Amino acid sequence: MLLEELIEAFRVLPGVGRKSAQRMAYHVLERGREGGKRLATVLAEAVERIGHCAQCRDFSEDEVCAVCASGSRDRQQLCVVETPADRLAIETATGYRGVYFVLQGRLSPLDGVGPRELGLETLGTRLAAGEVSEMIIATSATVEGEATAHYLAQLARQHGVRPSRLAQGLPLGGELEYVDRGTLSHAFGTRAEMP
Secondary structure, eight states: OHHHHHHHHHTTSTTOOHHHHHHHHHHHHHTOHHHHHHHHHHHHHHHHHOEEOTTTOOEESSSSOHHHHOTTSEEEEEEEESSHHHHHHHHHHSOOOEEEEEOSSOOBGGGTBOTTTTTHHHHHHHHHTSOOSEEEEEOOSSHHHHHHHHHHHHHHHHTTOEEEEOOBTBOTTOOGGGSOHHHHHHHHHTOEEOO
16 A cells, blocks of 8 residues: 555654654645655656765765865865764864765774775775875764774874864763763863873
8 A cells, every 4th residue: 555655764863763754744645745756857867967076975966065175175184074964063062174074984893894894995096195194983872883983093103193082071872963162072072182
């Protein structure tokens, strides 16, 4: 039945359970058909046209995103984040003017996420080029985030790059995209070199 397929389609979104998906489906059919058509069109176009930046792995419609293409960014500072949402949080909450590398996840061997899935070979090549002097590690304060941070610090040191980590103050077990701007800005501004 098409209605059931629509409800199940909404459930692919994070945090959307059966009841929420049902409410969304009913809303689109009862009062939001034009909005639903627009959503379907934009979603199909976005899935087709948005890929990953060849340099930082963030979402981009172009081969190189606007941040990487900008001549006004400090290429000696490279901030490594887990997700595009984390990059956006740092970009809007801080005065950071360096460049980024988006892992699109964090190390999680139990889930089959290793260095290859996070693009760490690409990151290593970028560090080996010699342009980066500081790698700011901005992974979440979770067990997987900490393990990823330690791996990244080792990778940076192998290439003669100084690793630093966002200062504590971020809630343990918290995700960067949900931290308030003030806390994130303070933690970013008081980052420290990793031992």
